[in-house]
Amino acid sequence: MNYEETCEYLYHQMPMFERQGASGYKEGLSNTLALDEHFGHPHKRFSTIHVGGTNGKGSVSHTLAAVLQKCGYKVGLYTSPHLVDFRERIRVNGEMISEDYMVDFVEQERSFFEPLSPSFFEVTTAMAFKFFADKQVDIAVIEVGLGGRLDCTNIITPLVSVITNISFDHTQFLGDTLSKIASEKAGIIKEGVPVVIGESHEETRPVFEAKAKETGSQIVFADDDPEILQALPIAHGRMHYVTRHWGELDGDLGGIYQEKNLNTVFAALKMLMENGTLSPKTVASILADALSNVCRLTGLTGRWQVVSESPYTVCDTGHNVGGWNYLSQQLAEVKCRKMHFVFGMVDDKDINHVLDMLPKHACYYFTQATTKRAIPADIVKEKALQHGLSGDCYPSVYKAYRAAKEVAKSDDFIFIGGSSYLVGDFLKNCI
Numbered sequence: 181m182n183y184e185e186t187c188e189y190l191y192h193q194m195p196m197f198e199r200q201g202a203s204g205y206k207e208g209l210s211n212t213l214a215l216d217e218h219f220g221h222p223h224k225r226f227s228t229i230h231v232g233g234t235n236g237k238g239s240v241s242h243t244l245a246a247v248l249q250k251c252g253y254k255v256g257l258y259t260s261p262h263l264v265d266f267r268e269r270i271r272v273n274g275e276m277i278s279e280d281y282m283v284d285f286v287e288q289e290r291s292f293f294e295p296l297s298p299s300f301f302e303v304t305t306a307m308a309f310k311f312f313a314d315k316q317v318d319i320a321v322i323e324v325g326l327g328g329r330l331d332c333t334n335i336i337t338p339l340v341s342v343i344t345n346i347s348f349d350h351t352q353f354l355g356d357t358l359s360k361i362a363s364e365k366a367g368i369i370k371e372g373v374p375v376v377i378g379e380s381h382e383e384t385r386p387v388f389e390a391k392a393k394e395t396g397s398q399i400v401f402a403d404d405d406p407e408i409l410q411a412l413p414i415a416h417g418r419m420h421y422v423t424r425h426w427g428e429l430d431g432d433l434g435g436i437y438q439e440k441n442l443n444t445v446f447a448a449l450k451m452l453m454e455n456g457t458l459s460p461k462t463v464a465s466i467l468a469d470a471l472s473n474v475c476r477l478t479g480l481t482g483r484w485q486v487v488s489e490s491p492y493t494v495c496d497t498g499h500n501v502g503g504w505n506y507l508s509q510q511l512a513e514v515k516c517r518k519m520h521f522v523f524g525m526v527d528d529k530d531i532n533h534v535l536d537m538l539p540k541h542a543c544y545y546f547t548q549a550t551t552k553r554a555i556p557a558d559i560v561k562e563k564a565l566q567h568g569l570s571g572d573c574y575p576s577v578y579k580a581y582r583a584a585k586e587v588a589k590s591d592d593f594i595f596i597g598g599s600s601y602l603v604g605d606f607l608k609n610c611i
Contacts (some may be wrong), residue, residue, distance in 0.1 A: 181278035222313035232324035233344030250466035256312035256320030263604035329367020345379035347502030350530035378444030407446035417486035434484030437506035473586035544571025547580035549601035
């Protein structure tokens with residue numbers, strides 16, 4: 181098989197939640213443990229940081245990786261989903277896993293893993309851990325796939341666990357209350373391993389406190405004593421921060437929600453300095469450079485990403501109610517003549533709640549990403565009409581964006597989002 185054939189095999193020959201939804205989700209760790217044993221427990225050959233939560237996992241993971249890289253570590257980074265290329269999921273010091281490694285892994289190991297009938301995520305997690313071990317990384321930042329307790333990344337014992345926040349998402353698997361969801365995500369808290377909670381809530385805080393007490397883990401709530409005193413959007417989609425201990429810093433990850441994410445990162449860095457993983461002096465010397473170059477260092481895209489200044493054009497992977505709570509606030513601050521929204525969602529999100537938060541005065545270009553989970557554009561349009569939003573349907577993200585771009589004036593604003601897959605289609609086909 182070549183690389184394209186290997187990707188098709190991974191996408192279509194094994195259950196894949198991101199494409200199929202519930203039928204692609206496998207609960208439990210039996211396959212993960214079998215794969216881990218087969219490969220000689222590669223996750224034990226490097227240190228890890230585990231990042232879970234509902235929103236912000238990607239930004240927090242990439243920012244931690246950027247800081248660790250600038251501190252001189254060889255850093256693995258495992259995240260999901262990818263936006264354009266599968267290899268975005270598995271990186272070492274920002275470089276994606278090679279096509280040849282992926283092809284060889286599947287060809288050499290499929291005779292072992294096929295009888296297990298593993299999920300896509302189980303196989304790719306095993307691939308990532310083996311790749312990091314083979315590349316002899318010092319430390320890997322591992323993003324939880326879904327949930328925590330039964331997620332196949334949860335075989336690691338990290339230096340620190342991070343849970344960014346809790347909001348309603350994947351309720352069919354994780355529970356229909358915030359406390360139930362928090363309980364699943366608290367499953368990554370390990371015996372004696374310190375944990376950072378990025379955002380606390382009266383319904384979730386007791387869950388985390390109880391779990392930390394049970395495991396004897398130090399627990400820090402980042403929003404109890406936030407490091408960031410002030411956060412201001414600046415040019416080109418960047419953010420400027422005034423901090424308690426680190427001076428004034430610029431961050432290249434855009435979006436007002438990055439203030440919460442960066443407070444979480446600062447709390448995790450403090451723990452890593454306390455346990456001797458990082459030197460405060462070294463962190464102080466590289467922090468400004470790391471935060472202002474997260475995207476260059478790690479390859480992160482799709483977070484309030486400015487793709488054009490005229491008309492001002494932004495894409496963002498916010499895809500659930502928690503994410504849109506912040507996006508709606510930021511959109512309200514955008515100054516423009518007219519807003520154009522290229523919009524679509526997938527079928528396991530609370531679309532009605534999200535539609536309630538979208539600007540009523542914008543012109544909408546309803547579409548769907550190339551995934552079976554995408555809600556058809558005509559259904560999105562029908563639901564949007566019930567919320568006072570109007571626009572036309574387009575068969576692809578490319579055609580929706582072209583239609584918006586054709587009518588937008590230089591002082592207009594174009595937004596592309598509603599789903600990570602929609603943003604992925606945009607980045608792949610439109611810029």
